[in-house]
Amino acid sequence: IFRLRITLRSDSTFSDLLYIIQVAIGCTDIHLHRFIIHGKQYGIPKIGGMHFSDNPNEVRLSSFGLRIRERFLYEYDFGDSWQHQIRVEKILTPKPNCFYPVCIGGKRACPPENCGGPWGFMAQKQEYGVGYIAERFSEIIDEGSVDDNYEEIYELKKWLLVNHFDKMEVNQRLQQYMNGDLEKIFEIRIA
Numbered sequence: 001i002f003r004l005r006i007t008l009r010s011d012s013t014f015s016d017l018l019y020i021i022q023v024a025i026g027c028t029d030i031h032l033h034r035f036i037i038h039g040k041q042y043g044i045p046k047i048g049g050m051h052f053s054d055n056p057n058e059v060r061l062s063s064f065g066l067r068i069r070e071r072f073l074y075e076y077d078f079g080d081s082w083q084h085q086i087r088v089e090k091i092l093t094p095k096p097n098c099f100y101p102v103c104i105g106g107k108r109a110c111p112p113e114n115c116g117g118p119w120g121f122m123a124q125k126q127e128y129g130v131g132y133i134a135e136r137f138s139e140i141i142d143e144g145s146v147d148d149n150y151e152e153i154y155e156l157k158k159w160l161l162v163n164h165f166d167k168m169e170v171n172q173r174l175q176q177y178m179n180g181d182l183e184k185i186f187e188i189r190i191a
Contacts, residue, residue, distance in 0.1 A: 080117035128159035
C-alpha cells in the first residue's frame with residue numbers, strides 16, 4: 001500500500017486539493033473522481049461524469065471544520081475503483097518562509113493508472129517480479145533491440161520502481177503550486 005503525507009494550505013479549494021493529489025501521486029486526471037466529506041460529494045465535473053452542486057473553485061477545506069484524525073474519501077477511476085482515505089494528521093501554524101503544498105513523507109509509489117484497480121495491480125505486480133524484469137531486460141539487450149522496445153522498457157522500469165517513493169520528485173512537481181500567506185495549514189495522509 002502506498003502512503004503519502006502532504007502539508008497543504010487550509011484555504012485550498014477542491015480544485016487545489018485535486019490538483020495537489022494528482023500531481024503528488026503522478027496521475028493524469030483522465031478518470032472520473034469524487035471526494036466524500038461529511039456524507040456529501042465534491043469534485044470537478046467532467047463531460048459524461050458526475051455533477052456536483054458546489055463550485056470546486058470556491059469550496060475551501062477550512063469550511064469543513066476538519067479535526068485532527070478526521071478522515072474523508074477520495075475516489076479516482078470508478079472503473080478500477082481506487083479509494084483513498086485522506087486523514088487530517090495535524091493542524092499547524094504555518095512556518096515563516098515555507099511554501100505549501102509540500103510532501104513530508106511517503107511509502108511506495110502510487111499504483112500506475114489503468115492497471116485494473118487494486119486486484120489488477122496486485123496481479124500485475126506479481127507478474128512483473130524482479131526476476132521477470134531482469135530476464136526480459138537481458139533478452140532485449142541480447143537481441144540488440146533496445147530502440148525497438150522502448151515502450152516495453154519504460155513499462156518494465158515502472159514496475160521495477162513500483163515500491164520506490166521519491167519525496168524530492170514529488171516536491172519538485174508540487175513546487176509550481178507554492179504561493180501566498182496563510183492562516184493555518186493541514187497535514188494529511190493519503191492511503
